[in-house]
Amino acid sequence: MKLGDLGEFGFIERIRAAAASGEGVCSGIGDDCAVLELPPGHRLLTTKDLLIEGIHFDRAWIDSRCLGRKSVSVNVSDIAAMGGRPRHLYLGLGVPNDFSVEQLQLFMDGFLEAVSEYGAFLVGGDTCRSPGPLLISVTAEGSVPAGREICRAGASVGQDIYVSGTLGDSALALSRLGAGMSVDPWLASRHHDPTARVALGQALAEKGLAAAMIDVSDGLLADLGHILKASAVGALLEERQLPLSKAFRAVLEQDLQQMQLALSGGEDYELLFTASPERRAELDVLARSLDLSLTRIGIVTSAGDGLRLRHVDGHVRHADSRGFNHFANSGHTNPQQ
Amino acid sequence: MKLGDLGEFGFIERIRAAAASGEGVCSGIGDDCAVLELPPGHRLLTTKDLLIEGIHFDRAWIDSRCLGRKSVSVNVSDIAAMGGRPRHLYLGLGVPNDFSVEQLQLFMDGFLEAVSEYGAFLVGGDTCRSPGPLLISVTAEGSVPAGREICRAGASVGQDIYVSGTLGDSALALSRLGAGMSVDPWLASRHHDPTARVALGQALAEKGLAAAMIDVSDGLLADLGHILKASAVGALLEERQLPLSKAFRAVLEQDLQQMQLALSGGEDYELLFTASPERRAELDVLARSLDLSLTRIGIVTSAGDGLRLRHVDGHVRHADSRGFNHFANSGHTNPQQ
Numbered sequence: 001m002k003l004g005d006l007g008e009f010g011f012i013e014r015i016r017a018a019a020a021s022g023e024g025v026c027s028g029i030g031d032d033c034a035v036l037e038l039p040p041g042h043r044l045l046t047t048k049d050l051l052i053e054g055i056h057f058d059r060a061w062i063d064s065r066c067l068g069r070k071s072v073s074v075n076v077s078d079i080a081a082m083g084g085r086p087r088h089l090y091l092g093l094g095v096p097n098d099f100s101v102e103q104l105q106l107f108m109d110g111f112l113e114a115v116s117e118y119g120a121f122l123v124g125g126d127t128c129r130s131p132g133p134l135l136i137s138v139t140a141e142g143s144v145p146a147g148r149e150i151c152r153a154g155a156s157v158g159q160d161i162y163v164s165g166t167l168g169d170s171a172l173a174l175s176r177l178g179a180g181m182s183v184d185p186w187l188a189s190r191h192h193d194p195t196a197r198v199a200l201g202q203a204l205a206e207k208g209l210a211a212a213m214i215d216v217s218d219g220l221l222a223d224l225g226h227i228l229k230a231s232a233v234g235a236l237l238e239e240r241q242l243p244l245s246k247a248f249r250a251v252l253e254q255d256l257q258q259m260q261l262a263l264s265g266g267e268d269y270e271l272l273f274t275a276s277p278e279r280r281a282e283l284d285v286l287a288r289s290l291d292l293s294l295t296r297i298g299i300v301t302s303a304g305d306g307l308r309l310r311h312v313d314g315h316v317r318h319a320d321s322r323g324f325n326h327f328a329n330s331g332h333t334n335p336q337q
Numbered sequence: 338m339k340l341g342d343l344g345e346f347g348f349i350e351r352i353r354a355a356a357a358s359g360e361g362v363c364s365g366i367g368d369d370c371a372v373l374e375l376p377p378g379h380r381l382l383t384t385k386d387l388l389i390e391g392i393h394f395d396r397a398w399i400d401s402r403c404l405g406r407k408s409v410s411v412n413v414s415d416i417a418a419m420g421g422r423p424r425h426l427y428l429g430l431g432v433p434n435d436f437s438v439e440q441l442q443l444f445m446d447g448f449l450e451a452v453s454e455y456g457a458f459l460v461g462g463d464t465c466r467s468p469g470p471l472l473i474s475v476t477a478e479g480s481v482p483a484g485r486e487i488c489r490a491g492a493s494v495g496q497d498i499y500v501s502g503t504l505g506d507s508a509l510a511l512s513r514l515g516a517g518m519s520v521d522p523w524l525a526s527r528h529h530d531p532t533a534r535v536a537l538g539q540a541l542a543e544k545g546l547a548a549a550m551i552d553v554s555d556g557l558l559a560d561l562g563h564i565l566k567a568s569a570v571g572a573l574l575e576e577r578q579l580p581l582s583k584a585f586r587a588v589l590e591q592d593l594q595q596m597q598l599a600l601s602g603g604e605d606y607e608l609l610f611t612a613s614p615e616r617r618a619e620l621d622v623l624a625r626s627l628d629l630s631l632t633r634i635g636i637v638t639s640a641g642d643g644l645r646l647r648h649v650d651g652h653v654r655h656a657d658s659r660g661f662n663h664f665a666n667s668g669h670t671n672p673q674q
Binding site: 026027030031032033034035036037038040043044045046047048049050052053054055056077078079081082084088090092093094123124125126127128129130131132133135137139141142144146149151152153213214215230 | 363364367368369370371372373374375377380381382383384385386387389390391392393415416418419421425427429430431460461462463464465466467468469470472474476478479481483486488489550551552567
């Protein structure tokens with residue numbers, strides 16, 4: 001960590017202290033590399049996300065502490081989506097001159113708090129001045145028992161499609177913030193402070209319950225599209241089954257068009273996975289034990305079907321990753337299909 | 338890799354192809370995480386560097402292909418400095434609108450070429466538009482046999498201090514470029530296309546030859562200072578022994594003040610390490626086998642001595658990380674000390 005050029009801040013020592021110890025961490029911050037050990041028989045999972053002010057976030061809409069937390073969660077969500085346990089976080093920060101020491105401390109408070117909540121450790125990084133926007137580059141490493149990782153390519157015809165939690169809250173919060181409207185605090189937190197579904201991902205991997213999995217970051221249709229492409233299959237989704245929060249339903253009652261946000265909004269950070277119908281009872285038990293809803297929203301079909309959506313009105317339409325208004329093939333099809 | 342928002346470029350497929358296979362790579366680009374396997378009994382080494390246009394580089398002075406190569410080398414150098422073998426690279430890119438597709442392709446050419454030369458694989462990353470400068474965020478992972486990693490804290494009194502290659506070339510090239518002067522191509526390449534000393538680092542770790550090690554990125558005095566602090570020791574350096582290239586000596590003959598660049602210039606990416614005097618013969622053999630000079634430039638002393646430098650004129654002065662003109666303690670001391 002080269003924080004020296006930012007001046008002397010108390011949190012440098014805080015970062016070192018927070019990074020000093022932890023299972024599997026032989027040496028954290030303070031050498032050329034972090035030195036780490038994975039449990040025998042485990043594979044390494046690594047993901048990396050770049051968050052750039054003006055592209056991925058607007059400092060006017062998110063406070064620094066939430067930004068720190070979210071920077072961790074969006075990376076940890078990728079580990080969760082493989083069924084892994086998050087272990088090591090690395091933070092690269094490019095700090096513009098107008099980002100105050102107080103904001104930086106709040107950012108680090110949030111970052112370290114989230115790292116700790118996920119049972120991981122901050123073990124390295126790089127910090128410098130930015131001549132332009134605030135730049136946040138996070139790398140997350142995790143582990144998974146060898147062969148238990150859940151990839152996008154595992155879906156096969158006849159499997160159920162599940163999603164955790166509720167969809168569209170984050171996009172709804174963002175659209176209201178963008179329009180200068182008031183946002184319910186719970187809804188706002190779904191956008192500003194999402195939760196990576198780590199316990200769910202790990203349980204699905206350990207029990208071998210999920211065949212293919214991804215986290216919903218680009219939107220339900222886009223991310224399901226990634227699974228379908230990687231697995232060479234199609235899908236039929238049931239719009240009526242999509243899990244929606246009370247806050248989302250309240251808005252939907254005023255404007256049915258908002259359903260689009262549940263389908264294509266993105267940044268839900270829920271887990272989307274496929275599973276054999278034989279595992280339904282086990283998945284019900286798991287959902288109860290985690291106190292997290294797992295909703296069956298469709299089935300895997302053959303590749304030629306593409307991605308189809310049965311609307312509330314019973315009509316089945318081809319969907320593409322941008323939503324049901326953009327027809328990939330024939331447009332309207334028979335609702336009985 | 339989210340390259341979609343940059344448009345359709347042929348190199349997306351090149352990146353996927355380059356990332357598709359390799360020892361220990363179970364799954365590269367195309368899932369939520371890369372899935373990787375380290376050899377049994379090895380530890381994971383991870384480092385992360387942020388390179389920001391206007392802070393770390395100037396596109397007017399470095400061509401895109403060299404920038405791609407250097408982005409790899411500066412990270413791999415941190416793996417080398419622990420005695421590790423580089424394995425997995427991750428590239429985060431924030432691309433400004435005025436960076437052309439041709440420049441991007443040259444950058445990727447250089448990046449992939451260097452990754453391949455170091456025997457590593459590009460297995461993940463994240464790419465998006467930048468509203469400001471070009472942003473390059475690289476993460477490198479490597480491996481080292483457990484317990485063989487060479488940390489900064491291993492130096493002890495009486496050990497020799499060695500540095501590989503020559504010092505000051507990179508800083509000299511940069512200072513001449515900055516002054517609009519002509520630069521010898523070899524000298525320029527020392528700045529634009531440094532070589533991480535991977536084979537040396539690995540050999541030192543495998544044979545247990547080095548007690549403490551770091552790569553020279555901030556400058557000889559600053560980086561030796563990191564070893565001294567971590568190891569709680571002092572050092573006496575011999576200015577006369579500093580390894581200087583022919584190009585550097587030619588400039589030094591015109592202006593003795595340029596010696597400062599060999600001491601404090603930085604970006605040499607040579608390895609600086611300490612070793613027991615009993616290992617001198619083995620180090621000579623290793624240097625010959627690698628066809629790389631290893632120069633003994635001083636000895637480790639007790640912590641109270643701090644970092645001292647014996648100048649060519651015989652005077653011993655206390656040095657600090659910024660160079661010998663900034664006296665840390667008493668300034669001039671007896672040359673016989």
